[in-house]
Amino acid sequence: MNHMVFEVGLAIALIAAAGLLSAKLRFSVIPFYILIGMAVGPHALEIWHFDFRFIESAPLIEFMGRIGVLFLLFYLGLEFSVGRLIKSGRSIAVGGTIYILINFTLGVIFAWALGFPLAEILVIAGITTISSSAIVAKVLVDLKRTANPETEMILGIIMFEDVFLAVYISILSGLVLSGSTTLGGVLLSALIALGFMLVLLVAGRxxxxxxxxLLNIRSNELFALVIFAALFLVAGFSETIHVAEAIGALLVGLVLAETEHAKRIEHLIMPFRDFFGAIFFFSFGLTIDPLALGGAVWMSLGAVAITLIGNLAAGLLAGRSAGLPSKASANIGLTIVSRGEFSIIMANLGKAGGLLAVLQPFAALYVLIMAILGPLLTKESKTIYKWMNKVIPFKDASGKKEGKTVLQKEGSG
Structure with a gap:
């Protein structure tokens, strides 16, 4: 305990330095946070005889990172209307199904082509299928795209992924850890996750x-305590019924966005979102062992390639199924391409089940590459779409080529 405050202070100073460097280079800050975490993590070497490994403070930093995910998703939820999401339920279900089917199928084919056994194939497919809700939320907020028409579909796909994740982890845990699973248990887990989301959204509205x-509270102190209590209680309860705590935070944000206090809540949350969000990405970097990445380079690069192809195809199909123009549809695929916390969960499940050791370094390198590429591709999505439209001209619903009028819309997107 003697050095905990100093270690946390050092971590925050390093995060700030990474942020200043990214601002100077005008590049997404997320990869810088992850890389600085890798450089000083528990697997890093001693530098100038000073141990940067945060031995005493690591659990606290990890917990602060979890809080960061909650604030990121909570704030993202505040930017939207639960009414819009409910009205778009059918298009979100279709889009989410398209996204999962394409990316999961490509993941299975990729792992099978490399000659992995069944259990490893299923773990690798899980690693490459689920996007990072924390990174996606951070990018949407940083690039001021929360008002874009496609962001509703992006949010819906994130929530759809969580239902899939609840079912998939139930199946995979049974196969990997015990060698069997029951259909009843899997269906129950899925129904609980889906039912919880729907009940909270409808009842909250x-x-x-x-x-x-209830929120007509003059005192800022009491107002903050009530909001934080709601956020942490719902997120914590979500985790107990096998719904990701981050999705619980998103649901709370969606409900409170309907109230007349939404702007006050946003103003309250913003500094916490920025501070704890930065710590999340730093803490993720701490978990990566740079020395173990070399053996998984080619496998990771191959997975990155199929993920980029799958996400772009899925985004285009999901967006067009909802009646969105091609530019907005391409933005969907390029925005949710990042991989992060859920991929690491899958890799850890494989480790607990005694599967091949290559899964850990593969997941770490794959996630690191996607965490760097994701924000970059999202930021440059307009340029990428223009290039794609020249190579393969997109057509609107009437069959006409989408021209400059489409490209000029949503200038920030």
Missing amino acids: KAVPLLNR
């Missing part, structure tokens, strides 16, 4: 008048 009265 109907409770808006009551929430308006």
Whole structure:
């Protein structure tokens, strides 16, 4: 305990330095946070006889990172309307199914082509299928795209992925850890996850008048305590029923976005979102062992290639199925391409089941590459779309080529 405050202070100083460097280079800050975490993580070497490994403070930094994910998703939820999401339920279900089918199928084919056994194939497919809700949320906020028409579909796909994740982890845990699973247990897990989301969204929308009265609190201190209590209680309860705590935070944000206090809540949350969000990406970097990455380079690069192809195809199909123009549809695929916390969960499940050791370094390198590429591709999505439209001209619903009028819309997107 003697050095915990100093270690946390050092971590924050390093995060700030990484942020200043990224601002100077005008590049996404997320990869810088991850890389600085890798450089000083528990697997890093001693530098100038000073140990940067945060031995005493690592659990605290990890917990602060988890809080960062909650604030990122909570703030993202505040930017939207639960009414819009409910009305778009069918298009989100179709888009989410398209996204999962394409990326999961490509992941299975990729792992099978490399000659892996069944259990390893399923773990690798899980690693390459689920996008990082934390990175996606951070990018959308940083690039000011929360008002873009495609962001509703992006949010919906993130939530759809969580239902898939609840079912998939149930199946995979049974296969990997015990060698068997029951259909009843899998269906129950899926129904609980889906039912919890729907009940919270619908009930929260109907409770808006009551929430308006309850949140009519003059004291900023008491107001903050009430909001934080709701956030952490719902997110924590979500985790107990096998729904990702980050999705619980997103749902709370979606409900509170309907109230007349939404702007006040946003103003309250922003500094916490920025501070704890930065710590999340730093803490993720701490978990990566740079020395173990070499043996998984080619496998990781191959997975990156199929993920980019799968995401772009899935985004285009999901967007067009919802009636979005090609530019907005391409933005979907390029925005949710990042991989992160859920991929690491899959790799850890493989480790717990005694599967091949290559899964850990593969997941770490793959996630690192995707965490760097994801924000970059999202930022440059307009340029990428213009290039794609020249190579393969896109057509609108009437069959006409989408011209400059489409490209000029949503200048920030």
